[in-house]
Amino acid sequence: MDNKIFDMENARAQMRKSLLEYCILLAISQGELYASDILSELKADNLIVVEGTLYPMLSRLKSDSLLEYSWKESKAGPPRKYYRLTGEGKRTLEQLTLTWQELTSSINSLIKKYEKNN
Template structure:
């Protein structure tokens, strides 16, 4: 293609918009029960959130290090054992906080969108 060849192209902008919400979404997914990395990856992708292994594993380690997640090793029927993650109490608390922030953020941005549309 000939357009969108600048550094700030549509796709990278779309991707970037989703970036910092990844931690929140990961906690939301895990909050539904017990999941291992591939499950989480699939759930996020099913929700149009692009993630790759190289992003997810360090993130899970970070969240575990902050005591928001814990895991249990479980045998697999086909392949190596898996780490099944779930939320800690601390993680549930954080999720509540993040939800509140998300709602505020949604209000702010929707209000900006309305203002913008009035002027166009």
């Protein structure tokens, strides 16, 4: 079944998912954010479908010591966890950005060829 029909929805989800960590790092690079800020940032750019996906990723980025957090008071309710990049996180983000730029340029040139031929 899976082999016969190309699962478009799954392919898009996979594409988004593999970029999501990069996007989270990018979002947090602006400054200290708490989970809901990150979510609204990602949702605005239509990068995340279900919110629950964020949490295990945050947990992992933290255990890989790319992120760290501190508790801050909030006017609206209980204290919140504010995330920021660690030095390691900043370096990783630079590497990933470089990779992304290389990828986009090569993919863009592929797309141009494709458009020319059609």
